[in-house]
Every structure is written in structure tokens, then in C-alpha cells.
Amino acid sequence: MDLKDKAALVTGGGTGIGRAASLALAKKGAVVIANYSRSAADAEETVRLIHSEGGRAIAIQADVSQEQEVRAMVDAAVQHFGTVDLLVNNASITRHIPMEDLESVTGDIWDALFDVNVKGMFYCARAVAPYMKKQQQGAIINLGSIAGQTGLGSSLPYAVSKAAVHGLTKSLARALAPDIRVNCIVPGAVATRWWEGREEQMNLLAPHLPLQRISTPEDIAAMINATLEQEAMTGQIITVDCGQTL
Incomplete structure (x- = not known):
């Protein structure tokens, strides 16, 4: 798929x-709708x-966890650009809880992570699907995590929520075919603000990876673009982790 002029x-x-x-989509000529929940200044800087x-x-x-807000967002995007051709389901949250600390994992934490990380991705996919089906083409990328493959992550509920994202990807790929392709990019450690306050831990990890580096957001963005462009692929879980899970 040519990304030029796609919304x-x-x-x-x-x-x-x-x-x-x-930024990577814009460089390919796409028009971008940058969603945010609370980071208004950051989103405006992206624009x-x-x-x-x-x-x-x-x-x-x-807030992608709120179905009505998602539908209003997609309506606003369609008013601006006529349709939505591509969706990158990136918004996710976590809570940092030691994996062995089961007692700290409350029902509220389960609900918060699943509401954003899983249901939010579903709400967004469902809201854009009619516009993509009308054009008989569209592509969705869900952002998973190696935590969903290894079971080890920032918390147990986070790892389980990302495993659910991987399952959601396969189910949506079946439900939305043949018009809409749905794939999942699975990053390992990525140098983002998620590591804030734990930068030393991130830097200690890098030498032990096969490629001896931590992925950058740009690495993941490049794979997102490549997957959006690949018209012969759907339902795939694609790992980009500098060999972390080898």
C-alpha cells in the first residue's frame, strides 16, 4: 500500500x-491524526x-478506554480528512509492580490496563473499520510487547494485557478480512520515557542483547511503516527487539 495521502x-x-x-508516516506523505489522552502539549509538538x-x-x-470518546475522535478525523485509512493502535499504560508481588495487583489495576491496552485497541479498530471497508482497503497495526510472549514485564497485568493484544490481532485479522489487514508489532526494550528513573537498568541491559543496543522509537516506526505497506500480510506478530527474546 502506498502511504501517500492516506489518513x-x-x-x-x-x-x-x-x-x-x-513523523515516519508524515515523511511517507500520510496525513496524521495524533491522538492523545493527557499529553496535549506533546501531541501539539508532534503536529x-x-x-x-x-x-x-x-x-x-x-481517552481510548472510553468508547464514546473514540467514536467522537474518529468522527472528527473523518470530518477533517474524509476517512481513516490507517490505524496505529499505540496507546498503552502500565503499572510497575514486581512480578512476584501478587498481593499488589488489585482489580482496579487489572481493569485500568485492560481498558486501555486491550479494549481501547478494539474500540479504535471497530470505529475505523466501516470507513476502511467502504474503500475496500485499510490497515491496522497493534503495538504488542515481548512481555506478552515471555510473561515477564513491568507487571503481571501488563504482560497479560499484551498477550491479549496479540490474540486480539489474530481475531481482528480474521474478522476484518479481506478488506482490512491487521498486524502486531512487538517491541522489546525501547528507549522511551517508560524507562524514566530506570535508565541505568536500560543501559545495563544493552550489552547483553545480541545486537548490543536498545531499540529506538524510530526502529519501531520503520517496521510499522513497512508492515502497513505490505499488502500480503495479516494476522502476524512481528518482533523487533535487537534479539532480546532469542
Whole structure:
């Protein structure tokens, strides 16, 4: 798929992988809708950076865990650009809880992580699907995590939520075929603000990876673009982790 002039909705588009994906899509000629929940200034900076390079972008606020906010966001995007051709389901949250500390994992934490990380991705996919089906083409990328493959992550509920994202990807790929392709990019450690306060831990990890480096948001964005462009692939779980899971 040629990304030029396609309308791309990127959730969590203000920071980290979301910003890198927004910028990379804009460089391919896509028009970008940078979604944010609370990071308004960051999302507006993403838009400013795209505009400075001659691209087109807007920022739209919505909490993806709230179905009505998602539908309002997609309606606003369609009013601006006529449709939504591409969706990058990037918005995710976590809670840092030692894996062995089961007692700290409350029902509220389970609900919060699944509401954003799993149900939010479903709400966004469902809201854009009619527009993609109308055009008989569209592509969705869900952001998973190696935590969903290894069971080890920032917390037990986070790892389980990302395993659910991988399952959601396969189910949506079946449900939305043949018009809409759905794939999942699975990063390992990525140098984003998620490591804030734990940078030393991140730097200690790098030499032990086969490629001896930590992935950048731009690494993940490049794979997002490549997967959006690949028209012969759906339902795939694609790991980009500098060999972390080898």
C-alpha cells in the first residue's frame, strides 16, 4: 500500500513510539491524526514537527478506554480528512509492580490496563473499520510487547494485557478480512520515557542483547511503516527487539 495521502490515526501520538510513528508516516506523505489522552502539549509538538517538514497533521484528544470518546475522535478525523485509512493502535499504560508481588495487583489495576491496552485497541479498530471497508482497503497495526510472549514485564497485568493484544490481532485479522489487514508489532526494550528513573537498568541491559543496543522509537516506526505497506500480510506478530527474546 502506498502511504501517500492516506489518513493515519496514531493513538498515543504525542510521545515515544507514537510520535516516531507519526513523523515516519508524515515523511511517507500520510496525513496524521495524533491522538492523545493527557499529553496535549506533546501531541501539539508532534503536529508542529510534521508541519515544519511540510506535512499535514492534527491532534485530537480522546481517552481510548472510553468508547464514546473514540467514536467522537474518529468522527472528527473523518470530518477533517474524509476517512481513516490507517490505524496505529499505540496507546498503552502500565503499572510497575514486581512480578512476584501478587498481593499488589488489585482489580482496579487489572481493569485500568485492560481498558486501555486491550479494549481501547478494539474500540479504535471497530470505529475505523466501516470507513476502511467502504474503500475496500485499510490497515491496522497493534503495538504488542515481548512481555506478552515471555510473561515477564513491568507487571503481571501488563504482560497479560499484551498477550491479549496479540490474540486480539489474530481475531481482528480474521474478522476484518479481506478488506482490512491487521498486524502486531512487538517491541522489546525501547528507549522511551517508560524507562524514566530506570535508565541505568536500560543501559545495563544493552550489552547483553545480541545486537548490543536498545531499540529506538524510530526502529519501531520503520517496521510499522513497512508492515502497513505490505499488502500480503495479516494476522502476524512481528518482533523487533535487537534479539532480546532469542
